[in-house]
Amino acid sequence: MNLNRITFDQNIMGGKPCIRGMRITVGTIVGLIAAGHSYDEILKAYPYLETEDLRQALSYAAWRAEEIDIPVVFS
Template sequence: MEKFDRIHFNPAVMGGKPTIRGMRITVGTIVGLIAAGHSVQKILSLYPYLEEKDIQQALEYAAWRVNEIEQPLNAL
């Protein structure tokens, strides 16, 4: 997960959800705003402390997560 250096996890911040650089903005918020049709420039104007690289990495992280395959544990 080295490539996701802007995505942080902390149980004390947003309940441990993946956040951008440890701030109180989650990957889910970014993905939701993009899905709702907001442009990167609009998101940056709404959240001036974000950088374009933050949004790009949030989208990359979300894409990576949906491609994961969960394997059930076999009962002994």
């Protein structure tokens, strides 16, 4: 999976996954789509985004949802 538009930087949005180093998080994009906004509406509201940014945000969120966290237990 190529997610080259998803970036992480501790100095931008506290290290949350963002789109191309900008101050727009994957969570914001996914939330807008979940609220029923179309790609066209989102792209109009955020003209610096591209369709591929939205696709990768959804792909990243789906990948994260499938991850399994395994606690490390020290004895």
